[in-house]
Amino acid sequence: MYDIDESLKGKDIWTVNGKIEIDNATDKQLAELVKLGQPGITKKEKKPSKE
């Protein structure tokens, strides 16, 4: 669950593991990009559960 900045939409990001199509990226791939320091990708905060 990640928010992706508009500026990254449609882009291809090439990491050491090959190409990541940002529009079709899995959460695992997005996590990899965050770990690499890719700007424009942020993890969504969990909403507090209602009790």
Place this chain on the structure above:
Amino acid sequence: MSLNAGFPKDCAADRVGGIKDIHITTKDDVASFTGTNGTYTAVVMETGKIFVKYEFEQDVAEWRESGEGVKGAKQYTHEVEFVLPALTQLQRDAIQDLADQACGLIIIVTLSTGIKFVVGSSDKFLLDRPAYFLSDATTSGQALLDPDQSTVVLQSIDATKASIFTGSIPIV
């Protein structure tokens, strides 16, 4: 401002010279590089865009950078030089293609050691100071044994040493 670290002598470092290959694309095809402080971990490309490879014969390509400083100001000149053999239509068009790129070029140079450097993007200027075609020296030679070839130089000028690229090069 303090120095970050010294330089430990590494007797195991791979010190072989030369270039393995050169990949080039236009500035417009690159959106950004990911990373700072002299290391790029990834490159963000416009949709479907890639780098193309310029191949050359053994021991005829060089990447070099020279720095100079004046009272704290600094400038680095990065140059990539390679020789393309055989004066053919294909060779002619490949060089003209580089010369025609008025918006600039981004180059990834892979050294013989496997380390990759980026020419045309920097932490300070990002993609604002790309590489450009600098020169082409083409000769037919005079005698039968003279090589017919073109020596091409691409150059960018910015304020830091080239960054190392640890991602994979965008190719087909």
